[in-house]
Each structure stands twice: as C-alpha cells, then as structure tokens.
Amino acid sequence: MEEQIITVKNLTKQYQTEQASGVKEISFDIKRGNIVAIIGESGSGKSTLLKCIYGLLKVDSGEVLFEGKRILGPDEQLIPGHKQMKMVTQDFSLNIYAKVYDNIASMLSNTNVQSKQSKTMDMMEHLHIMHLKDKKITELSGGEQQRVAIAKALVSDTSVLLLDEPFSQVDALLKNQLRADIKRIAADTGVTVIMVSHDPADGLFLSDELLILKDGKLLQKGKPADIYHHPDHIYTAQILGNAVVLSAEDALKLGINATKDNVVFYPEWVDLKSSWNSRRFEVKDVYYKGFYEELLLERNGVKIRAIQLNRGEHKKNDHVQANIDHFLEYAI
Numbered sequence: 001m002e003e004q005i006i007t008v009k010n011l012t013k014q015y016q017t018e019q020a021s022g023v024k025e026i027s028f029d030i031k032r033g034n035i036v037a038i039i040g041e042s043g044s045g046k047s048t049l050l051k052c053i054y055g056l057l058k059v060d061s062g063e064v065l066f067e068g069k070r071i072l073g074p075d076e077q078l079i080p081g082h083k084q085m086k087m088v089t090q091d092f093s094l095n096i097y098a099k100v101y102d103n104i105a106s107m108l109s110n111t112n113v114q115s116k117q118s119k120t121m122d123m124m125e126h127l128h129i130m131h132l133k134d135k136k137i138t139e140l141s142g143g144e145q146q147r148v149a150i151a152k153a154l155v156s157d158t159s160v161l162l163l164d165e166p167f168s169q170v171d172a173l174l175k176n177q178l179r180a181d182i183k184r185i186a187a188d189t190g191v192t193v194i195m196v197s198h199d200p201a202d203g204l205f206l207s208d209e210l211l212i213l214k215d216g217k218l219l220q221k222g223k224p225a226d227i228y229h230h231p232d233h234i235y236t237a238q239i240l241g242n243a244v245v246l247s248a249e250d251a252l253k254l255g256i257n258a259t260k261d262n263v264v265f266y267p268e269w270v271d272l273k274s275s276w277n278s279r280r281f282e283v284k285d286v287y288y289k290g291f292y293e294e295l296l297l298e299r300n301g302v303k304i305r306a307i308q309l310n311r312g313e314h315k316k317n318d319h320v321q322a323n324i325d326h327f328l329e330y331a332i
C-alpha cells in the first residue's frame with residue numbers, strides 16, 4: 001500500500017474579507033497511520049485546512065489528494081466530505097435523544113445485522129464505553145460524549161480521522177486520558193489521525209508529525225522533538241516552548257555575543273547556580289508551576305525566564321548566576 005495517504009499540493013483557500021485570511025500555498029504529505037497535529041493560534045487557518053482536506057470547502061487553487069486521487073469539493077458532489085474520512089467537530093454532532101449504542105450503530109447499514117451489532121460492540125469496547133451502551137447522550141459528560149463521537153466516526157471503516165480541537169471541552173485530567181486514548185486507538189486500528197489544536201502540548205504529546213501554521217502559512221513540519229529543538233522560526237519556539245527572545249543588543253548586555261539579530265532560548269536551557277560573581281541576575285519574581293518554578297530574572301535591565309526544579313532554592317530578590325551556553329540565533 002502507498003505510504004502517503006494524504007497529499008496537499010499548493011493549497012490556497014482565501015475568504016472574501018478585507019484582511020487576508022484562510023490558507024496560502026500550503027504543501028505537505030501525511031503518511032498512513034500517523035498522528036498529525038496542526039498547531040497554530042486562533043485564526044491561523046487550522047480549521048480551514050482541515051475542512052479543505054475533508055472536501056467541505058471549495059479551494060481557490062492547488063489540490064488535496066487521498067491515495068493519489070483528488071478530493072472533490074462541495075460543489076462537485078451531492079454530499080460534501082470524503083467516504084473514507086470522518087470529522088469530529090467540537091459539537092460532536094451526536095443524536096442527543098438516542099442511546100450511545102444506536103448513535104454508533106447508525107453509521108452501519110442494516111444488510112448484515114449481526115455484523116452491525118458486533119462491529120458496534122467492538123468499537124465500544126475499544127473506546128471503553130461499553131458501560132454507557134444504553135445511556136442517552138444527554139446523560140453523558142463532555143469527555144464521554146467525545147468518546148462516543150470518536151467511536152461513531154471510526155466504526156464504518158474510516159481510514160482518516162479528522163479532529164477539530166478535540167480537547168477543548170474537557171478538563172486537564174480528562175484531556176490527558178483522551179490524548180492517551182487517541183494514541184492507543186491509532187496504534188490499535190492503524191487509522192491516520194489529523195488533529196487541529198491551539199494547544200502545542202497536544203501536538204508535542206500526541207503526534208508523529210507536527211505542522212506549525214501562522215497567518216495561513218505552513219511555517220514548519222516535522223517530528224515534535226526535531227521542531228522543538230530546531231525551530232526554523234522564532235514564532236515556532238515561542239508557541240511550542242514559550243521561548244525567551246532577545247535582541248542582539250540585549251543579549252550582549254548578558255554577555256552573549258550574537259552574530260544575528262535575535263537570540264532565542266527555552267527557559268529550561270538556562271543553567272542556574274548560586275552566585276557571588278559579577279554575571280549575576282536578580283530574581284524579580286517566582287511563578288509556581290506545580291512540580292517546578294519559573295523564575296523571572298533581570299540583569300542590566302534585561303529580563304529572562306528560567307526553570308527551577310528544586311522549588312524554593314532561589315527566592316525573590318536572591319541573586320543567581322544564569323549561564324546561557326546553548327541558544328539559537330535568527331536574522332529578522
């Protein structure tokens with residue numbers, strides 16, 4: 001079987017608005033069985049891209065291929081969308097008056113009742129929702145509804161699962177569980193998952209490949225760890241790791257001799273030591289982050305952030321030595 005399941009070629013979809021919006025000249029491939037996360041801030045074009053992949057939007061130029069065949073737009077077929085793909089949106093699109101079992105089974109034809117029943121039960125087993133079988137959708141929590149929506153999307157031989165902001169409705173604890181579920185389901189079923197999120201943690205945790213979108217353009221695509229450690233753009237470092245960005249002038253005030261316009265580093269790259277020498281920073285503030293603290297440090301009027309794993313080791317108004325031996329440089 002071909003390795004690439006989806007190919008996006010020079011895709012442009014602009015809306016008729018005063019400001020440029022939508023997506024512009026985007027190209028990439030998606031490998032069969034991969035989990036791909038499209039990350040970007042609000043308005044960066046994530047949903048537009050997902051809808052174009054599914055065939056819900058008429059593209060201006062370029063094309064999207066599914067197994068080498070062009071995906072038809074909404075003007076080219078009676079029911080928009082693609083038979084082998086399913087999209088789970090934030091509202092889940094469930095029949096709220098029907099039972100969980102019936103919601104999922106409704107995706108299968110009645111020609112073979114026994115197969116319909118066993119496929120539905122298998123999928124419920126997979127998603128750990130068997131105990132909810134006879135409950136109505138209105139009786140379920142947001143996270144439970146989400147599982148039912150995913151089961152419904154996957155039950156009918158789906159090759160590609162499209163998820164639009166899949167974790168927006170759930171609390172932090174459930175979010176971790178659902179992320180792990182999606183990873184397990186993808187591994188078990190071999191389904192290709194394309195998800196859109198504004199939370200970079202979703203992509204870093206879940207995906208085989210990460211796509212960073214900004215103002216409708218694809219900035220970078222690659223494995224999460226590669227992108228995190230070698231971001232092509234300052235924006236990528238900022239969105240993925242809340243990176244510190246300094247002008248070369250400010251960097252020099254900290255003793256960093258930069259050859260380009262900007263110096264960028266992640267707070268965890270800053271090495272802290274108790275200080276008595278002249279390269280010392282003052283701790284201006286300490287932010288509690290659970291198992292670690294983030295310190296706001298200042299030296300010669302320049303502020304940076306650093307991670308402190310030993311909580312309480314350096315306190316507000318303390319002086320510390322902060323070594324920034326590893327950093328990235330970018331021209332404007």
Ligand SMILES: Nc1ncnc2c1ncn2[C@@H]1O[C@H](COP(=O)(O)OP(=O)(O)OP(=O)(O)O)[C@@H](O)[C@H]1O
Nearest residue numbers: 015017021022041042043044045046047048049198
């Ligand atoms: N139907 C539409 N008509 C006009 N402009 C639109 C339409 N849909 C989206 N846009 C604009 O296109 C840009 C990209 O929107 P899109 O919904 O794809 O972004 P997004 O990254 O998914 O954002 P969010 O995270 O807020 O959902 C935005 O500026 C948005 O206002």
